[in-house]
Amino acid sequence: MTDTTQLDAWRGEFGDKYIDRNETLTDALRMRTRMWAQLLKSTHGAEPESILEVGCNIGLNLRAIDRLSPATLYAVEPNAKARQRVLDDRVVADERLHNATGQKLPFGAAEIDMVFTSGVLIHVHPDDLGTVADEMHRVSNRWILVAEYFSTKPESIPYRGRNDLLFKRDFGGFFLDRFDDLEIVDDGFLWQRSTGIDDLTWVLFRKKNR
Template sequence: MSTTTQEAFWSGEFGKAYSDRNNWTSAQYDDFYRHEWGITKTQMNEDCLRDLPKDAKILEVGCNIGLQLRCLQEMGFTNLYGIELQHYAVEKAKEIVKNVNIIQGSGFDIPFKDSYFDVVVTNGVLIHIAPDDLPRIMSEMVRCSKKYVWGFEYFASSLVNINYRGNEGFLWKADYSKIFQENFHQLQEIYRKMYPYVSASQQGNMDYMYLLEKQ
């Protein structure tokens, strides 16, 4: 299944350890966001999606063990899907979040028809895609979305390569919303909110949430 260096990396033991390290309850998930950014993930989502119907069909690409899907479900969203590369994470996700269609697969080859979803989203996933591969995974996300592309990612005004737990070539910061719009001119950004870190260990860094609409 692995087609890139990054996919092979995340499919193995490093990806499994990540899943185990971030296996939180709903309260712990919100507490982590509150500690890092001063706001819960639930509130971030609500601020961005306040006008989205609860029956909107949403696909999360790279859903890992399903924490964001569970958060959306607890917010009242009822039509949720996830795709995740790592088999271990898929099995954990099915234990953590119920009544959600979670499949094993790659964001580079999403097995759903064009415009099948109202929203296609990533949550800290594009940061782990090699820059040269971004247009390919973004193309699949745009293809499957009828209306919105949504994201929460590390932010930098220009591309920055970051050492990730002693590994090079597995983490980048960038303006991913801008990259989407540069490659897919039918997308227009309709929401952007910056989240500077409040935790002492991350001072000076910033993440952001964006929502793009197909025109």
């Protein structure tokens, strides 16, 4: 498994404190479910039969998706405390939850119908972003969805007293420029006061002819 300064932080006490700040609450899950109803709507007619979240934390997104879709759910998460919470709450079956990172996804080519991140690519160092994008593209059979902070120019943002853990850019544009077989199906803005998570822009891509 690839080690970076960012991954070391999220695997350790820094990541554990993030989990403690993001407990599963009824209102949070209700808002997240409404969010995913919007995001999945554009897959109508080719709904994913399997979905992978890269960096699931305690699985709030997957809990919401499970309310809306019969898809088989998969996840990778480097933080042990978060993985245990996902297992304890039976969000994802043990054999479908992996101690892994976006730099090296433990799946075969085109094995998963939809691969997505939500507030995860912002924590990947720019030097490693291409590797993560390549892995998501490799594993995806049809759909790729990214929901992340947006900036027209790449920039590093101070985050909880550190300057090496949060990076903003046009993530949708990064994927579109990197892969010539992707087409935009839908995109939009997720408002914090509606979703309960930070303001994010999202883009849903489909591999052409899939």
